[in-house]
Amino acid sequence: MHLLGHNLPDHKLLRVALTSFYGISHHISYRLLARLQIHSEATVSNLTEAQVTALSAYLSSPSTNPSPDPTPICPPGQQPSTKGKEREVVADREDPLDTLKIETDLRRSLQSDIAHHRTIGTYRGKRHAASLPVRGQRTRTNAKTAKKINRVDRRAFSSYTLSSIAPSRFGRM
Amino acid sequence: MLPSAALLSRSAWKGPFFTAFPNLGDALKNNTPIFTKSRASTILPSFVGLRFMVHNGKDYIPVAVTDEMVGHKLGEFSQTRKRFSYR
Numbered sequence: 001m002h003l004l005g006h007n008l009p010d011h012k013l014l015r016v017a018l019t020s021f022y023g024i025s026h027h028i029s030y031r032l033l034a035r036l037q038i039h040s041e042a043t044v045s046n047l048t049e050a051q052v053t054a055l056s057a058y059l060s061s062p063s064t065n066p067s068p069d070p071t072p073i074c075p076p077g078q079q080p081s082t083k084g085k086e087r088e089v090v091a092d093r094e095d096p097l098d099t100l101k102i103e104t105d106l107r108r109s110l111q112s113d114i115a116h117h118r119t120i121g122t123y124r125g126k127r128h129a130a131s132l133p134v135r136g137q138r139t140r141t142n143a144k145t146a147k148k149i150n151r152v153d154r155r156a157f158s159s160y161t162l163s164s165i166a167p168s169r170f171g172r173m
Numbered sequence: 174m175l176p177s178a179a180l181l182s183r184s185a186w187k188g189p190f191f192t193a194f195p196n197l198g199d200a201l202k203n204n205t206p207i208f209t210k211s212r213a214s215t216i217l218p219s220f221v222g223l224r225f226m227v228h229n230g231k232d233y234i235p236v237a238v239t240d241e242m243v244g245h246k247l248g249e250f251s252q253t254r255k256r257f258s259y260r
Contacts, residue, residue: 120241122249130256 001044004059010045017044023102031097035068062100114154128154189215208233212248227251
């Protein structure tokens with residue numbers, strides 16, 4: 001199934017297939033399925049039309065999708081209380097899905113974070129420009145990833161760029 | 174504003190760590206740099222426009238505070254290491 005330019009192989013679990021999006025981890029994927037009320041073990045081929053629509057609606061603009069009201073809880077055989085609106089909903093944990101950034105938005109915010117450090121001239125910004133590790137790692141040996149990626153314009157390194165190099169290794173087309 | 178890593182791990186009730194500079198008003202008025210060794214001090218909004226001379230272990234490095242720097246530490250702008258070069 002094709003979703004927003006990504007090929008999700010039909011035989012895969014949906015929560016695994018969704019991680020092909022840049023910015024969706026296994027944890028986020030799990031939370032997303034819970035929000036959309038899709039079974040966590042559903043494969044991509046199992047999805048109904050409505051579920052696919054809900055999924056693509058969320059992924060095309062994660063931040064503008066409102067989080068659903070909490071499901072009213074009641075004992076078996078009873079109707080959920082209508083006083084649910086009056087009950088205070090305590091948001092003890094922030095939902096990562098409300099502020100999720102994926103794909104281009106995430107890449108852009110990452111670039112702008114580095115650009116911020118560059119413009120104000122912090123140590124971190126200078127390390128990025130010097131293509132050296134930013135967080136105090138050793139540089140006598142190793143530091144291979146930083147030397148590869150860190151530039152003034154940081155080279156994006158992700159599964160996206162990998163799959164464009166070797167598409168055959170990443171699932172059926 | 175991007176909080177630096179140290180800010181993210183600090184308890185909110187403590188507020189940011191900063192050094193109270195006694196001559197802040199004078200320095201802003203006369204445009205004289207403040208010489209300091211407190212590299213760990215957070216840059217507060219009241220520091221904007223000031224000039225600091227931040228110690229890097231050897232010298233005092235000039236740092237002119239702009240409003241984008243608020244939330245960072247003074248030491249982030251005063252490098253402690255020389256760039257490597259062959260002699």
